[in-house]
Amino acid sequence: MLSEQSAATVRATLPAVGASLDEITERFYAGMFAARPELLRDLFNRGNQAAGTQRRALAGSIAAFATHLLDHPDQRPDAMLERIAHKHASLGIAPDQYAIVHEHLFAAVAGVLGEAVTPEVAAAWDEVYWLMANALIAVEKRLYEERGGREWRSWEVVERITETADVVTFRLRPVDGGPVRGFRAGQYVSVRVALEDGARQIRQYSLSGAPGPDVRQFSVKRVRDDSAPEGEVSGHLHARVRVGDVLELSEAYGDLVVDADADTPLLLASAGIGVTPIIAMLADLADAGHRAPVTVVHGDRSPADHALRADHEAYAAKLPDPTVRFWYEQDAPEGAGTGYVDLTDVPVAPGTHAYLCGPLPFMRTVREQLIGKGVAPADIHYEVFGPDLWLAK
Numbered sequence: 001m002l003s004e005q006s007a008a009t010v011r012a013t014l015p016a017v018g019a020s021l022d023e024i025t026e027r028f029y030a031g032m033f034a035a036r037p038e039l040l041r042d043l044f045n046r047g048n049q050a051a052g053t054q055r056r057a058l059a060g061s062i063a064a065f066a067t068h069l070l071d072h073p074d075q076r077p078d079a080m081l082e083r084i085a086h087k088h089a090s091l092g093i094a095p096d097q098y099a100i101v102h103e104h105l106f107a108a109v110a111g112v113l114g115e116a117v118t119p120e121v122a123a124a125w126d127e128v129y130w131l132m133a134n135a136l137i138a139v140e141k142r143l144y145e146e147r148g149g150r151e152w153r154s155w156e157v158v159e160r161i162t163e164t165a166d167v168v169t170f171r172l173r174p175v176d177g178g179p180v181r182g183f184r185a186g187q188y189v190s191v192r193v194a195l196e197d198g199a200r201q202i203r204q205y206s207l208s209g210a211p212g213p214d215v216r217q218f219s220v221k222r223v224r225d226d227s228a229p230e231g232e233v234s235g236h237l238h239a240r241v242r243v244g245d246v247l248e249l250s251e252a253y254g255d256l257v258v259d260a261d262a263d264t265p266l267l268l269a270s271a272g273i274g275v276t277p278i279i280a281m282l283a284d285l286a287d288a289g290h291r292a293p294v295t296v297v298h299g300d301r302s303p304a305d306h307a308l309r310a311d312h313e314a315y316a317a318k319l320p321d322p323t324v325r326f327w328y329e330q331d332a333p334e335g336a337g338t339g340y341v342d343l344t345d346v347p348v349a350p351g352t353h354a355y356l357c358g359p360l361p362f363m364r365t366v367r368e369q370l371i372g373k374g375v376a377p378a379d380i381h382y383e384v385f386g387p388d389l390w391l392a393k
């Protein structure tokens with residue numbers, strides 16, 4: 001835990017650090033990528049860097065960690081550390097890379113805050129950084145050990161299924177013919193692709209099939225709209241990757257997994273491509289014979305855009321006590337709602353655990369409605385298909 005002396009210094013300087021987070025972030029990445037261009041080309045998501053909107057996750061989480069240390073000196077924010085460590089491990093982050101981030105982050109802090117960074121201030125924040133870094137390194141070490149290392153593995157595409165106009169499912173088998181390690185429903189893999197300009201970019205995709213079989217399956221929505229450049233990796237996977245092609249995948253990671261016994265009522269809510277981890281969860285629950293009621297809620301643009309809809313319905317129908325409610329912005333068939341997901345008329349059993357995946361505004365609304373219906377905030381779990389900025393709050 002933080003020493004008393006450092007705690008006082010961090011408390012005194014936290015407001016200044018918080019207020020300058022954007023500027024610190026800007027300098028940090030500029031300095032690090034100038035010194036280490038390969039990190040931007042082959043490790044960090046250059047789409048997020050270019051869009052600029054989601055860059056403060058890293059520095060923001062250190063400020064959030066510092067706040068936590070000050071407010072709850074006897075507890076470690078394990079949930080936050082686990083989530084980051086799973087993401088890092090899926091990317092293959094190694095312990096020695098923490099010194100690189102440290103160097104450039106602290107140069108940025110000194111550059112932005114100037115003389116306010118006395119040796120005492122630098123030492124106090126150093127302590128915060130290494131407390132967090134060492135905690136992450138320890139979790140990542142455990143995750144790598146559980147999966148037999150941090151190497152990328154080559155997988156051949158054995159099937160490619162067009163789900164909707166924008167979504168394709170890939171099924172893959174290991175090129176080495178070796179065994180496929182199990183995973184927990186709700187987890188994702190990182191996929192690393194070589195792009196035309198020589199860069200290797202990495203993105204995460206939730207496994208969208210039942211755990212167990214000897215294939216990996218994930219489903220990719222092509223990211224494109226007229227107002228911004230097309231998504232690099234989703235565009236590449238859609239336009240270029242066919243049966244017989246080989247992709248590099250990490251093992252499965254992710255902390256959005258159902259941790260409830262068979263008698264706990266569940267609510268699984270998704271919107272758009274956020275359906276992918278929910279499909280794996282439903283398949284798993286059906287397999288495991290989940291006894292308690294399961295409410296399945298989904299929102300999409302239209303039935304034709306609802307990827308994996310047949311699986312969504314079929315797995316839910318295998319459960320003993322399911323309730324299925326879908327909403328569509330357009331072309332809603334009979335029995336489905338028109339517009340966005342709205343839980344007002346959906347009964348939620350006491351003690352329900354909820355699992356959410358979809359765009360942030362969707363998850364905010366559902367979360368508020370669930371809390372209004374008596375669901376404990378601690379029992380609401382979520383996955384964000386991008387840097388988790390909820391962590392940095």
Ligand SMILES: Cc1cc2nc3c(=O)[nH]c(=O)nc-3n(C[C@H](O)[C@H](O)[C@H](O)COP(=O)(O)OP(=O)(O)OC[C@H]3O[C@@H](n4cnc5c(N)ncnc54)[C@H](O)[C@@H]3O)c2cc1C
Nearest residue numbers: 047050203204205206220221228231232233234276385386
């Ligand atoms: C845990 C997790 C699970 C996920 N599971 C799935 C899944 O199951 N299925 C799925 O489809 N996706 C999933 N995702 C999302 C996926 O990882 C990718 O983020 C998604 O495919 C987009 O990647 P991309 O390379 O196509 O887009 P990127 O190239 O990363 O672009 C992202 C956004 O940035 C914008 N952008 C890029 N460059 C600029 C610029 N210069 N100026 C302004 N804007 C710019 C793009 O227009 C786009 O909107 C998941 C993400 C996470 C974190």
Ligand code: HEM
Nearest residue numbers: 043044045057058061084087097098101132133386387388
């Ligand atoms: C104490 C140090 C660090 C902290 C606090 C930290 C924090 C974070 C956070 C909060 C995220 C977003 C997680 C999510 O959305 O789920 C993230 C993602 C990421 N981190 Fe770290 N990180 C640290 C060190 C490192 C190091 C050493 C590297 C490697 C050089 C690294 C590389 C990445 C990458 C590549 C991502 C994915 C986001 C992207 O591609 O833009 N991080 N980190």
